[in-house]
Amino acid sequence: MDRTAILSLPFARNADLLDQRNTGTASGSIPVLTNGGALSLDGNLTINADNEAANAVLTFGNNVLAETLQFNHTTSGFEFSNGLRISGDLETTGTMSGAVHAQNLLTSSGALSVEGSAYAHTYYGTGGTLRVETMGNATYSTIQDLQNIFHSTGYVDxxxxxxxxxxxxxVAAGQGLIRSADSGTGTLYFFDWPASSGLSIATDTIRYVGVQYNGGNPQVVVKTTDSWDNNTEFPLGSVVNETGTLQILHNPQQVGDHAARxxxxxxxxSPFARDSRDxxxxxxxxxxxNVTVSAGALWDRLNRFDLSAIDTSGSDTFDTYLGTTLDTAGATQWDNQNYDNGGVKTTLTTGRYANLWFYMESDGDLVMVYGTNQYGNLAxxxxxxxPATIxxxxxxxxxxxxxxxxxxxxxxxxxxxxxxxxxxxLASAADHGNLAGLTDDDHTQYLLLTGRGGQSITDSVEVTGTASGRILSFGQRLTGSGSVSIRTVTDSTTAVQVLDADGGTPVFNIDTANERVGIGTATPETELEVVGTMSGSSIVNSSGGSYVGTAACYLTNGTLGHCTAADATSCSCAAN
Structure with missing residues (x-):
């Protein structure tokens, strides 16, 4: 500061000139220079009273480290060349731009908007007045909107x-978050609920315990069903009363530190889970x-590990292990000779089978572990x-x-x-006819009623309807509770036969083509032909009633005899 003597008047009142310079006007006394170099005014100080300066500037400090306070005519605002520190309150009715620092609290009775950065130990205001960055006229823009959308009703402690x-x-007192309405975007409040005691649990029932909003007065409730909207209410756990003994499970809707959980x-x-979509x-x-593995990805925690395809017929390789022991590094072909026999690589017996187990690592390496046994068949x-040891x-x-x-x-x-x-x-077939392969002859231990010969039944068979077929073979006997009728589909000279064990000449043969019966012959030439000896009490010619030929006969006392005469009129039966 120029400390030369004032030329006109050392102590002037209402002076226009100080040291021959137009420095300002004031009412009252003006001590120009004090011992500390301060300018003290009893009244007002006007800068740029004649409005000649485009921007009035008040400079602090020397020319090197000068800081300024300027009134900008263009923006009609004050501009500080450096930070502004206020030890009291700062009230603004417009917009603050640039960086704003608050020593302690930054508060707002209405919406707080800062064009730039705002710094404070504490920001105070309702969630609906503290805003976040938006694009255009966004529906959601406040800290409260962020709370409502990204957090949920539930238990904290x-x-x-x-x-x-x-x-x-x-039920002890606790803390949580809750909404006033059953809406996923409704206002979400931090809150505390009071303890509750003496809540009855009926004998032999299950009860579900939780917390409800209750019109702004949260309370513990006991419900008969496990039904919670998880907006205005949430569960804490469940209780089973088993003949007077309570079994208690504390299993709340946990939302505290939910991301980490x-x-x-x-x-x-789900450690190292495969990306199933890809x-x-x-x-x-x-x-x-050679071994191939297609490209894919593994997930662990929230990390994705992308894995490239592997083909060991080219430059790719894999490592092999016997349990925890490295056997071969950089293999390209799988081993078709050995298995892990208790930690010892052992050659398989000829014709035996074994396993080779393959693992993919999150860094893209492929590892093979030998199977621990050999087997006589593939199944x-x-x-x-x-392997349990890897x-x-x-x-x-x-x-x-x-x-x-x-x-x-x-x-x-x-x-x-x-x-x-x-x-x-797979679901089972409701209708046997829906099964495939019913006519396949691939289970020879069972009967196939059409298409295969030489089938036999080793147990009894009951037929309640009509049994038909080309050949019926019975190991012991054919019985019926009513009449037994045998009818061939087509006539044949050997339609029905009774054979002995060696299957030679039939003991009994029915010729349905000529309507003849043969005994001891398969080719009867008359209605009844017997090859061998035939006996009876008498043999009568059905057309004339005369006896025919020499034959056995019965005496009047019932004993067997023989005919002594074989003419057309008598047998002359005599004792043997």
Whole structure:
């Protein structure tokens, strides 16, 4: 500051000139320079009273580190060249732009809008007045909207359910979030609920315990059904009263730290899960015992691991293990000779089968673990479970993708199984006629009623209707509770026959073509032809009534005799 003597008047009242410069006007005394170099006014100080300056500027400091306070005529506003610190309250009816810093609280009785950055230890205002960035005239724009949409009704802490004695329960006070209306975008409130005691649980019932909004006065409730809208109410747990003894489960609708809990659940229940929509990671083979795996992805926690396809007929390889011991690094062909025999790689017996188990790691490496047994047939090999002992690298970040089942020495897999193939549970046929292959003759231990010869029944068969066919063969006897009728489909000279065990000349033959019966012959030439001896009490000619030929006869006392005369009039039966 210029400290030279004032030329006109050292202490002027209402002076227009100080040190020959137009510095300002004021009423009252003006001590120009004090010992501290301060300018003190008893009245008002006007800067740019004649409006000659485009922008009136008040400069603080020297020319090097000067800071300014300027009134901008264009924007009709004050501009600070550096930060503005206010130890009291700052009230604005317009918009603040730029960075705004508050030493402690930044409060607003209405909407708070800052064009730039706002800094404070605490921002205070209702959720509906603190706004977030929007695009255009967005429906949702406030911190409260963010709360309503991205969070949910539910439990945060407290609310333990305990046995209160005499078939009652007590529920501790707790904290949570709740909505005033059953709407997924309705206002969501933080709240506390009071403790409740002596809640009755009826004998031999199940009761469900939770918290309700209750018109703004939240309360613990006991319900007979497990039904909660999870907006204006949510569950805390359930209680079973079994003949006076209470079984209590504290199982609330947990929303506190929900993101971490959801990640934890995924990590614990679905470690390294395959991306089922993209699919892939299907095990196969190509060339001579080379391994292929299609591209795919694994998920763990909220992380996705994209995995490229593998083909070991090219530059890709895999590592092999016997349990936890590395056997071969950089293999390109699957082993068709060995299995893991208690940790020792052992050659299979000729004709035996074994398994090779394949795992994909999250870093894209492929690992094979030998099966732990050999089997006499393919079905037995396919029944083997995955190895219980596997390398730590698989335990930590691997996923079983499938297995190859092979027969010793063969260069093509007997079967390849994917760990991701879904086995469907098929419905049974309601109508036997809907089954396929009913006429196939592929179960020779059962009767096929048409199409196969040489069939026999070793047990009794009951026919309540008509039995028909080309040949009926009975091992012991044919019986009927009523009349037994045998009728051929077409006439034949050997339509019905009774044969002995050797199946030679029929003992009895019915010729339906000529209507003849033969005994001891398959070709009867008369209505009845007997080859051999025929006996009876008498033999009568049905046309003339005369005796015919020499034959056996019966005496009057019933004993067997023989004819001594064989003429047309008498037998002359005599004793033998």
């Amino acid at each position: 407290g609310g333990e359910i305990t046995d209160g004695g005499s078939e009652t329960i007590n 959801m990640i934890e659940r995924s990590y614990q229940t 699919g892939g990671l299907m095990l196969g083979e190509t060339g001579t015992r 037995s090999a396919e029944a083997e479970s995955a 390398p730590n690298r698989i335990i930590s970040h691997g996923k079983l993708i499938g297995r190859i089942v092979f027969k010793k020495g063969e260069n093509t897999a007997s079967s390849i199984h994917s760990a991701f193939t879904t086995t469907l549970s």
